[in-house]
Amino acid sequence: MPRLDPGDKAPRFTLPDQDERPVSLADFEGKPLVVYFYPADDTPGCTKEACQFNDNLQAFNRAGVAVVGISPDGAAKHTKFREKYGLKFPLLSDPGHEVMGVYGAWGEKTMYGKKSVGTIRSTFLVGPDGTVTRAWYNVRADGHAAKVLEALTGS
Numbered sequence: 001m002p003r004l005d006p007g008d009k010a011p012r013f014t015l016p017d018q019d020e021r022p023v024s025l026a027d028f029e030g031k032p033l034v035v036y037f038y039p040a041d042d043t044p045g046c047t048k049e050a051c052q053f054n055d056n057l058q059a060f061n062r063a064g065v066a067v068v069g070i071s072p073d074g075a076a077k078h079t080k081f082r083e084k085y086g087l088k089f090p091l092l093s094d095p096g097h098e099v100m101g102v103y104g105a106w107g108e109k110t111m112y113g114k115k116s117v118g119t120i121r122s123t124f125l126v127g128p129d130g131t132v133t134r135a136w137y138n139v140r141a142d143g144h145a146a147k148v149l150e151a152l153t154g155s
Contacts, residue, residue, distance in 0.1 A: 018078035041081035
């Protein structure tokens with residue numbers, strides 16, 4: 001399974017958002033972007049992670065950093081999830097796991113001692129020049145948004 005490291009060029013993507021509009025990595029060219037991959041909308045860990053990114057969204061915006069979440073779920077589930085929790089950032093759909101695969105966020109994982117294939121909760125900070133400046137794999141949902149913000153701001 002490929003893994004991205006700081007300095008690697010972030011793989012380009014174009015995926016539909018919750019409104020089925022295409023969103024591309026190129027749309028964020030010239031400014032930093034947080035891309036986080038999560039397994040499913042409206043599950044306990046994913047909800048906690050999304051809400052914490054949302055709660056910190058003003059701080060990310062002040063730092064000039066956009067946030068997007070990517071999961072295998074489709075537009076209808078994303079819309080319902082965003083509305084239920086008041087999420088203000090785009091959620092993108094990758095049902096075929098192609099983008100997850102090139103970011104190393106799809107593959108074999110172990111949960112509760114059982115091996116399975118699925119989404120590996122991962123986050124990437126992509127710099128204004130399109131290179132990966134930070135990569136986090138197998139993250140814990142709770143508190144992760146604050147760790148990403150801390151890496152950005154140093155506080």
